[in-house]
Amino acid sequence: MGPAPAAPRGARNARWLPPLVSRVAALALVTVVVGLLPWLSGRDPALSVLRARSAEQEPTPEVLDAVREDLGLADGPVPMLARWFGGALRGDLGRSWVSDAPVLPGVASAMGVSLLLMAAALAVALATAAALCAPTLVRGARGTLRPGGSGSGALAATLTALPEFLVAVLLMVALSVWLGWLPPYGWQGPVHLVLPSLALGLPAGGLLGRLLDDALPAVLAERWVGLWAASGCSPGLVAAAALRRATPALIPQFGMVVVGLTGGAVAVETVFAVPGIGRTALGAAQSQDLPLLQGSVLGLVLLGTAAGTAAQAARRWLLGPGLRDAALALSPPPTAPAGPVRRTVPAVCAALLLTVSVWGLTRDAMTVRVAERLAAPSWAHPLGTDAVGRDVLARLGHGALATVGTAGLVCLVSLAVALLVGFLPVLSAGAAEMANALPPVIAGILVAAVAGPGPLGAAVAVALVSWPPLAAHTAALVQETRAAAYLTAQRALGSGPRWILLRHVLPSVLGPVTRNAVLRLPGTALALASLGFLGLGAQPPSAEWGLSLSESLPYVERAPLAALAPAAMLLLLAAFAVSSSTLPSRARPPRSPRRRTRASEARTPEGSPR
Structure with missing residues (x-):
């Protein structure tokens, strides 16, 4: 059988263009909201700045007008948004209202810490996912997997349901307070990276492992697996091919997992006092330091947008030119009856x-x-x-x-x-x-x-x-x-x-x-x-x-x-x-079309033909 004809360019663009447009629209909308925060908050930005700079000074109208003139708030929201957006394009995110320090260096430093933490958490997530789906992969490659069988679905689902802040608290109490194995907070060396990366990576690894564990049985039940095994291919080669076959359809979900790491990093960095972009954004929101909050949220959204775009590109690369336009929908494995x-x-x-x-x-x-x-x-x-x-x-x-x-x-x-x-x-x-x-x-x-x-x-x-x-x-x-x-x-x-x-x-x-x-x-x-x-x-x-x-x-x-x-x-x-x-849900057997048609005819409204 020859290769399937490639889809027209317009059809290919119709598949990848809407997600890209949606991500760009989301980034633009959040950027506008962030730029308008001084007015959307309903509080006087000049008063917040005055209290941050000099808590004892009397907020007279003259003093507040001077602060507004200094910050450019007197011109209104649209001109200030245009100036802020232009400065962001030039790499200038303004100055902090609290410390009067430039925002960009602080945001860049916090982004570096968060990227290191997310990279370590992603490694933990991949290792956890590999351990969770390994039993299914090994049994399937050896031909001993029962229909509908899976590996550690319950454990994977449990890890997935745990929020990052709760995992962080439990790890801190168990490994730091009770056992004293690891430092409870700080960012002075590699040892301080262990607990935050575990807290951030274990729930993500549970989700990835569950997705793979659900997709692999359908892949391993395909005809080519038996043909490869009969041809003398090793179980390792079959397992690697099955993993490559199952992964592209799950790449968009992987991208959402990475996007979720940006949100989970806020709680994890707060628990372990990690000076990352999430903790910086939270501190700026609590202190009403709007320029620092604008830069931090923009950095978080850029991380999420980049993760989603990279996931889409990785999926196209894994599919290759021959399968890029093919649908790789994997049917879910049969659900075992609940005991x-x-x-x-x-x-x-x-x-x-x-x-x-x-x-x-x-x-x-x-x-x-x-x-x-x-x-x-x-x-x-x-x-x-x-x-x-x-x-x-x-x-x-x-x-x-x-x-x-x-x-x-x-x-x-x-x-x-x-x-x-x-x-x-x-x-x-x-x-x-x-x-x-x-x-x-x-x-x-x-x-x-x-x-x-x-x-x-x-x-x-x-x-x-x-x-x-x-x-x-x-x-x-x-x-x-x-x-x-x-x-x-x-x-x-x-x-x-x-x-x-x-x-x-x-x-x-x-x-x-x-x-x-x-x-x-x-x-x-x-x-x-x-x-x-x-x-x-x-x-x-x-x-x-x-x-x-x-x-x-x-x-x-x-x-x-x-x-x-x-x-x-x-x-x-x-x-x-x-x-x-x-x-498993108990699905009711559908009524026969004949009964459904008769019941529908009985309920036909007046004036319509029977």
């Missing part, structure tokens, strides 16, 4: 979460008892007290409302947006790509810079980046349902578009997308907790789990339960997400 253990795990996690939450809700979470601060567990305080003497168990119960309750509202909003946007996939493709290009932490930094830190800003930030997967699911189901044969018969019988939409398309889409949104509830709660941990979400005295963990982390040596208790609740939430998402 009693797999069905029990989510129930146990949910029961533990509910029990602790209800028990904690019956206790006082706000009363401060300084005399009992950092107290050990007792009958009065089963999990001890925090740094100001508040009951830890009560904080867990009340924090469940703030964490999971807000996540439920975010999922509901994301579901509504996805249902609206999913019916117009052509118009929403660019917006979805732009939203995917921003990790929740970066969106949280931007929202906090505009509206200030708080639970509403954190919810808006997570909602802005959580709707694209649901919208993509909606669009796929809408396209599949509209192409069904029974709807063609409905149109031939005279049913109107509104009738078809409300009685057939929407019911077919609403159920699966709603279940998808519910499965994303724990992940949304973890994203909100990460923003709370960074100080971008709920503010004291809220009992939100991420904020409670952040407040108790400095006292982990004296009162470990105060920090480990909210971490354990987040771990249970992650375990519930993993165990629920790995359960």
Whole structure:
């Protein structure tokens, strides 16, 4: 069989041009938002500068006008945006409002630290992914892989569900505080790179390993594997070929993993006091140093855009000229039926979460008892007290409302947006790509810079980046349902578009997308907790789990339960997400076309032919 004819140049451009245009549009939009931060924040930039330079000086109108004239704020937002953008093109990002130092050298130095950390984390991620998919690859190359078999899917899914800030806290407590093997924070030598790279690379490696572990069985079941083995090819050669065959289809997901590293670096650098671009951006947002925040966010977005573009180029290179225009869609492996253990795990996690939450809700979470601060567990305080003497168990119960309750509202909003946007996939493709290009932490930094830190800003930030997967699911189901044969018969019988939409398309889409949104509830709660941990979400005295963990982390040596208790609740939430998402869905057998047609005819509106 000869090679397939190459696709026309216009068709090839139509495949790679939209993602590139979307990334450029996302970069341009974020650049404009960053450039307009002094006005979008709703606060007087001149007052912020005056307080940063001289906190004791009286903010009289004359002094504020002088500051505005010095910064060029008197001309308005559009001229200042043009000057800032022109300076950015020349390599001049202005001067810090706090230190009056040039922004570009500080951003470049922080970028170098973050690039080194991300490179080490990527190496950890690749090593973790290789270890996770190695059993599947070895058994498949030797011909001993059962149909639908896989390697370490549960372990990979568990690593994927853990947020980077939680992994960082657990590694610090275990390897630094308890065992004393590694330094807990700082950036003085290679040994300080170990813990941050592990915290950043293990969740990414779990995702990469899970993607490969799911794709390899379908590749190893193809006919060429048996032919190669019968021809005397070694298992190593077959495994390498299978890996090359499975990788190109997953490269876009790999690119999103690298983009996710830029968002995860913010939390990891904050936990381990790494002077990277993420910690710099967070510090600038908290101190209202808008020029430094503009440069830092621009650097983070450029990293994400470069990662996405490099992933697209790597995929085309791996495919080669012969397969560049071929579709490499890999069918998912058959899902094994869920055993009693797999069905029990989510129930146990949910029961533990509910029990602790209800028990904690019956206790006082706000009363401060300084005399009992950092107290050990007792009958009065089963999990001890925090740094100001508040009951830890009560904080867990009340924090469940703030964490999971807000996540439920975010999922509901994301579901509504996805249902609206999913019916117009052509118009929403660019917006979805732009939203995917921003990790929740970066969106949280931007929202906090505009509206200030708080639970509403954190919810808006997570909602802005959580709707694209649901919208993509909606669009796929809408396209599949509209192409069904029974709807063609409905149109031939005279049913109107509104009738078809409300009685057939929407019911077919609403159920699966709603279940998808519910499965994303724990992940949304973890994203909100990460923003709370960074100080971008709920503010004291809220009992939100991420904020409670952040407040108790400095006292982990004296009162470990105060920090480990909210971490354990987040771990249970992650375990519930993993165990629920790995359960196979029970698909109802479709009705026969004859029954469906008769039922449809019975519901034909008046005035249409039967």
